[in-house]
Amino acid sequence: MATDDCKRSKEDLIRELDELRSARQNLEDSRATLNRLLSSLPGAAYRCDLGPDWKITFVSEHCLDLLGYTAAELTADPGLFGRLLDERDRESVKTALQLTLKDREPYSTEYRVRTRAGRTKWLWARGLIIDGPDGQPAGLEGIVLDITAAKQAEIQRRELELRIQQSHKMEAIGTLAGGIVHDFNNILSAMLGYAEMLEDDLSEAPRLRDNAGQIIIACNRARELVRQILSFSRKGEDEAEPVAVHLVVNEALKFLRSTIPSTVSIRQRIDKNSGLVLAEPIQIHQLLMNLCTNAYQAMETGGQMEVELGAVMLDESFARQHPPLKSGAHVVLSVSDNGCGMSQATLERIFDPFFTTKELGKGTGLGLATVYAIVNDLAGAITVTSQPGAGSRFTIYLPRLSQAAPDCSVRPETALPGCRGERILLIDDEESILFLYGQMLERLGYRVSAFRQSGAAWDRFAANPLAFDLVITDLTMPGISGERLARLMRKTRPELPVILMSGYGDRQTETAILNSGVSAFLKKPVARHDLARAVRSALDSAEIQKSV
Template sequence: MKERVRALYAEDSPLDADLTKTHFELNAPDFELEVVDTGQACLARLGEEKYDVLLLDNHLPDMDGIDVLKQLAIKEVLLPVVMVTNVGDEALVVQVLRLGAWDYVPKHGDYLRSLPAVLKNAVTEYRALQEQAHAAGRRLRRILYVEHNPVDVDLTLRHFAEVAAHFTLEVARSSEQALALLQEDNVDLVLTDLRMPDMNALDLLREARHCGLAVPFVIITGKGDEGAAAAALKLGAYDYIVKRDNYLTQLPHAIDNAIARSQLAQINRRLQTELAERERAQEENARLLVEVLGERQRLDEIIASVPGLVWEAWGRPDNADQKTNFISNHVERMLGYSVQQWLSTPNFWLTIVHPEDRERAAREAAEFFTTGKGGSSQFRWVAQDGRVVWVEARSTVICDDKGNPVGMRGVTMDITAGKEAERARAHLEEQLRQAQRMEAIGRLAGGVAHDFNNLVTVINGYADLTLMKLEPGHLLSLNVTAIKKAGEQAADLTRQLLAFSRRQLLQPRFLDLNSLITDSAKMLEHLLGEDIELLTILDPELGSVKADAGQMDQVILNLAVNARDAMPQGGKLTLETRNVILDEDYAQQHLSLESGSYVALAITDTGCGMDAETLSRIFEPFFTTKEQGRGTGLGLATVYGIIRQSGGSIWVYSEPGRGTTFKIYLPRIEGPVAESEETRGEPESPGGTETLLVVEDDELVRKLTCEALRHYGYQVVEAANGREALLACEKLQGPVSLMITDVVMPQMSGRELADRLHQLHPEMRVLYMSGYTDDAVIRHGLSDTAMFFLQKPFTPSALAIKVREVLDR
C-alpha cells in the first residue's frame, strides 16, 4: 500500500478548491488534501498538525503568499512549499523561491493534471535531503590532529578511543606536514594547537584558505590566548577550546558541532548556488514566456488578418474520424459555424460540403494526403444560414519522423465573388456569341430574302399579268392562280426573313401596349380556343413605346400561337404589362440593353416548356420542334427581329413541364399616343400616259416592271444601271414624270442616280424599290423618303397604284 501524503492547500476560491479536491480524489488517491481559505488558518493548522507539503495560493484575503512564507521562517516551520501563481506573476516567482518555496505551478491551461506529480516530487526531494544530512552525521569522521607535544597527543588519542570511537585521528607533528597532508587527502576537520613551532594555527588557516581548502578548523588555545582565538574565528575557524582541566571532554562535542555547521554551510552554499541557478532559469523562463506570449499574440494577429480560414487537422481528410485541432475565428464570420463545432465534430469540413461537390472534394483531399504533396481544390460549402459559399482550399501535408502523412494544414479562401464574376463573364460571352450568331444568320437571311424577292416579284407579277389577259373561265386560270398562291406564300416567307434580319421598313409611332392587347383580345380568344383561358394583367399607368403597331400585333400573335401549340390539353395564357427600371448590371447581364426606363410585356403559358438545348436555338430561323408540316420555324425568329429592330430585347425562361415565359422590354417613351391612320382609298384608275424611267439591274424584274407599266398605259424607258439611265435621259426630248429605280445597284446607287438626273429633269419624281429594306435604305440615305418606297415583291396592280399615288401628289 502506498504511503499517504498529507497536503495542506491554502486557497480562497471555492471553485478552484473544489476542482483541485475532485481532481486529487479521482487521480491521486494517495494524497490526503486539506483545504483552508486564509493565511492565518494555514499558519494555525501548520502549528497544530504535521503535513508533508504545503500548496499555497499567492492571493489570500488576509495576506499574500510572501507573508505566509516569512511567517513560516520566523516560526521555524520546516516543510516543502509549492506556490500556485497566476499567469503574469513571473516576477513574483523569483521572490518566493528566495524565501524558501520549493517549487511553483502557474494556473494556466490543464495545470491540475501535473499538480500531484509536482507535490510528490517536492516531498521526495525534501525527504532525501533530510536523509542525506542524517546519514552524514553517523559515518566515521577523519580528523587531522596538529600537535607537537607528545604528551598531549597521547592523552587525546586515548580519550577519543574511549569516548568518541566514530572519530579517526591522524596526527601531524608540524603545520607544514599538516598543510601537505591537507593538499593530498580529504579530512572532515583540522584540530590544531594554536602555538605550533613552525607555523601557528592562524597562519596555517590562512594558507589552507589560500590553497582553496574549505575544511573546518577547531583551535586549541592556552589561557590568555583569547585574542588570538577571536582572530582565528574571524579568519574562518569554527570554534576554539581553551586548554584547561577536563578540556578533552569538550573536544568531541565541539568537533561534531563544527563538522555539522560546516556541512550545513556547504549545503547552504549548494542551495544558494542551486537557487541562483534556478532564479536565472526562472528569469530566463519568464523572459522566454513573455517572448512566446508576444509571438503567440503576433501570430494570432497575423492569422486574424488572413481573409480566410487557417486550419490544421489530424488523420485522413476522407475518414469519418478526422479531427480538426485548430481553426481560425474567421470561420464564424465566413460560414456562421462556431469554432467549437469544428473542433468537436469529427470530419466537420466534409459534412458541410455541397452534396454535388462532396465526393470530388473528399477524393481530391485524400489524393493530396496520400501523395504527401498537398494541393489546391475548389468546392462549395453550405453556410449555417443556407448560403452557398465557393471556397478554394490550399493545403500542405504534415508528416511524422518517418515521412508518413499524419495530418494536413492550410488556408481556405472565400472565392464566391470571383466565381460570380466568372459566371457573369461567361454569361456575357455566351450572349455575345449568341448575338453574333443571330447577326450572321440575319445577314444571310436578308441576302437570301433580297434575291428571293426578285424571283417572287417576277413569278407573282407574270402570274397577275397572265390572269389579266386570260378570259374568265379559261382552262389555264386555275394553274396560274395556283402559281400566284404559291408565290404569295413565298412572299410571306421572305417578309418573315426580313423581319428576323431586321431589314424590313417599319413605321414606328407612339403606342399604348394596353390598347393594342385589348383590341387583340377577341381575336386571340378565337385563336386559342375554348380550352385555353386568356388572362390579361395590364398596368393602368403603363408608359408609351415607339414601335410599328402592325409588327407588334404580329409579335403578340406569333407568341400566342406558339403558346397554344405548347398546350394541346388546354391551359392558361397570361399577358401582363408593367413599367420597369433596369439598372446597368441587370440590363447588361440579362438583356444587353442600356439601363433606364422600359415597358415590359410578359407572355406566360402553362404548357410543356422547353429544355436548355431548345432554349438556345428558339430564335434561329427555320428551327422548330413541331412535326413536319406544322410550322416553318420563322415565328419566333420574326418576333426576335421585330423586337430588336424596335430597340428592345426579348428574354425567355422555361423548364420542361413548367411552362414558358417570354419577357419583352421596349424603351419607355414620353409622348402622345398616335391616333390610328385612316386607310387611304385606292385610285379609281391606276393607269396613266406619263413617261416613266425604270432602272433595275435584275433583267427579269426590269422586264416585268416595264411590261406591267405599259399594260397600264404608261410610256416606259428602261435602263439596266445608272449609266444607261443617264444616256437615255440625255436623248429624251420631253419631260420624265417619274423614275422607278432599285436602291442598290452596281456602279451607282438609286439615290446617286436621282441626284444627278434632277439636274436634267428637275420636275422628275422618284419611286424607290428594293428587296432590301431598312438596312439598305438607311445606308443609302432614304430614311426620309419612306412614302416613295415600294417593297419587293410587288404585284403589277400594287406597282400601278403606288406609281399613280406618287404622280398625283
C-alpha cells in the first residue's frame, strides 16, 4: 500500500514538473512574442506610476532611438523624463493626464522633448489608466511615437499655403496697382510736363524758375517710387537690372518702421553713393525685410536695430574666404540687433530651410534661407557674427557695378534735339495729357494733329496716309487700342514710325510691343527730354530706312 502511494506521489510530482516546465516555456514564448511585438512597434511602449514625478517603471528599448537614453537609465532616474519634457508643454501634458484620471478615458497628447544629443523632437503619446489590486488607479500604460517628421511636413504645408495666399495677394495687388498707377501716372504726367514748360516760361524770374525745378525733381522721385511699387507687386517677373540700392533700402525702411513694434528703434546709416548692383528691386527689398524681421523678433522686449549701407573694396584674401566673391568694389549692407543672440550650434543651421528656433506657428524657418538663396543668386556672400545675449550682425556683400547710381535730385541739362517741322499724329483719350504733349511737341517745332478718339484718328490717317511723318498713341484706348491702331497704320504704310505710350506696362508687354515693329515704347510720365529724344530717334531711323 505504501509502495503504491509513493508511486502515485512520484507520478503526480513528475506531472506537476512537466506542467511547470510547460508553463515556463509558454511564459518564455509569450515574453519572446511580446519582445518581438515591442521591437516591431514604430515607437516605445511604457508604463509609469501616478506619483508626482510620473516615474517610468517600464519602457521598451525603442526609447534609445527616441531620446538617446536606455531603458535602464529612464527607469533608474525617477525625474529624468520630466526634465526632458519641454517647459512649454509641461502644463498641457499635466492637464491631459488629470483629465484622463478624472474621466477614466484614454488620453492622447503631443509634446516636445530634448534628446540626449540636444535635439528637439515632437512626440505623440497615447495611454490607458491601469488599476491596482484595490481597484484604484495605479499607473498608466501606453505608447509614444516620434512625430517630428509629420510636424515638419505640417510646417511645410502651412508655408506652401502661405506662399499660395501670398501669390494670390500679390496678383490682386498687382492688378489693383496697375489700375491705380495708370491713373496716377496720367496725373503725374500733367504735373511734370506743365512744370517743365513753366520752367521754360520763367527764364527771366530765377526764383520762380527754381520753384518749378523743385516740382520737377519731386515728380521724378514720385515716378521712381511708382516704378518700385509696380516692381514689388510683380514679384519675380522682372529681369535683373542696375538697382540703386540706397533708394530701395530707404523705401523699405519707411515701410518697416510702420510694421515693427514701437519698442524697437532703428538707427540707419545709408550712403547714397554706395552704388548700383545687378538685381531685381524686389530682391533687395526681400533681403532687407527678412533681415530686419529676424532682428526685431530677436528683441521681444525691445531694443535697437542698426541698418548700414555703404561701399567697400574687397581684397583677394577676403574673397577667397567667402566664395563666390571676387576682389574689387562691392556694396555692403548690414543689419544688427542687440537681442538674444545665437549659440554656435544655431549659427551652423540658421540658413537651413525650415530650421527655426521659434515656436510652431511663429516662424517658418524660410526667412534666412530666402536671404541666403538671393545672395547666392546675386553672386554675393553673407557673414554672421553673434553671441548669446549680445545680439547678432548680418553683413551682405554684393558686386558693385562701375556706373554711378542715379540721383533723383539732379536733373539732366542736355540740349533738346532739334526738329525740321515734321508732322505728328498724336492720340490719347486723356484730354489733359493730349493737350500737354501737344504743347510740348509744338514748342519743339513739330506740327501736331491731336485726337482723343482712336477711331477719329484712324479716319484722318486713312484719308491721307502720307500726311504724317510720325504717330504717337496711348496704348490703352477705348475702341481701337493703340497697339491695334499701330498695326493698321503700318499695314497701310510699313515704313511709318510709331511710338506707343502707357501709364502702366510690364516688361513682357514692353518687349512684345517693341518686337511688333514700333519705334519706341514710353512709360508715363514722360519727361520732355525723353519725349524729344524718342521722337527725333524714330524720325531719323525712318529717314535712314528710306535711303537704304
